[in-house]
Amino acid sequence: MSTLFRDVRVFDGAEILDAASVLVENGRIALVAPPGADVLAPSDAVVVEEPDATLLPGLIDCHVHAEPGALREAITFGVTTVLDMMCPPELHREQRATARRDLGMADVLSAGIGATAPGGHPSQLVESVDWLDEFPTLSTPGEAADFVARRMAEGSQYLKIFAGRLTPGDGRPCLDTDTVAALVEAARTNGVLSIAHAVDQAAARAAVAAGVDGLAHLFVDEKPEPPFIDEIVSAGVFVVPTLTMLESLCGRPSGAELARDPRITPFLSASAKARLESVLGENPELDLSHAREAVAMLAAAGGTLLAGTDAIAHGTAHGASLHRELELLVECGMSPRQALAAATSAPAGRFGLSDRGHVRGGLQADLVLVRGNPAEDITRTRDLIGVWRRGQRVERRRQPAIVDREG
Helix, strand or coil: CEEEEEEEEEECCCCEEEEEEEEEECCEEEEEECCCCCCCCCCCCEEECCCCEEEEECEEEEEECCCCCHHHHHHHCCEEEEEECCCCHHHHHHHHHHHHHCCCCCEEEECCCCECCCCCCCHHHHHHHCCCCCCCCCCCHHHHHHHHHHHHHHCCCCEEEECCCCCCCCCCCCCCHHHHHHHHHHHHHCCCCEEEECCCHHHHHHHHHHCCCEECCCCCCCCCCHHHHHHHHHHCCEECCCHHHHHHHCCCCHHHHHHCCCCCHHHCCHHHHHHHCCCCCCCCCCCHHHHHHHHHHHHHCCCCECCCCCECCCCCCCCHHHHHHHHHHHHCCCCHHHHHHHCCHHHHHHCCCCCCCCCCCCCECCEEEEECCCCCCHHHHHCEEEEEECCEECCCCCCCCCCCCCC
């Protein structure tokens, strides 16, 4: 089947093209034609004409934990690819295989099991959900090569390193800097990226000094230091701020506001709504403004910022929360166009996803059509008209109405 998007505004991953036409054939983008071009639709083509709509590359959430059902939730809100930052290897292999043949769910890549010290974060979470029969950890640099080799054998596409604690005040043990550096080197030897968990500035600084490719969070314990921001940028380290999760960690219930958005609410399951309406806790010693300031400084300095949510943390939901993350990035000083790139072309480039992230001839037809112009108003990404994965339109299922019985 073919699809022709006729005379539509296009965000191609970098620039806005007005009144372009995009032809999709056999799951790929066959042609992106300029305004005024006479594009002949194949006889079997579905022609999509939507006044004042914008066609985007499928969105990429750069930090999730993809429990069962997550990939269908994600694609409902236009997220066609998720980058999982820790899940059981067996679950990841099953999800990845299913997503190859079932286009009604997002594609997924995963770190599999992250590297941490014995008893370190997230040991307490793994034990509470009974994820694994055995949770592999390491204590010394000499164990790093074998640890990474085992993750690659299990099917991981990159390495997650827990270089810091759950919160800055958490007393659990952490990997030492030499072990983090050995893990980074082992990842590099295996040709994969290394991404470090750190929510305090000291842990983030140590991870960058060890040579990690990316930071999975920003810090909320102290004001960002300009020399460290410069170090991140000069080292080419990408940053996934996860501001949606950090809002929740700092006790801000912004997820509840998202759950009330009429563009979001009809497609939320009861469990997703409940998760959005919760928070990770009250942590008065933490200050979200530090992370927001760091985003502003990184954006101004030309750093690479990628959009990610840390769904399924309390206060987040798969798919829906990425739209809040984009809004927060813009509030911190990124332009709407930069924020869109942070969820499309930028992660595709950094994670080697050369077949997606742009609206360009020859690429996989993972596409999202929204009303209005999100390059001017980023919240327009919430106003979805349709989602396509590999050229096939995804059925966005409305959920049964959730009755609020309070009062």
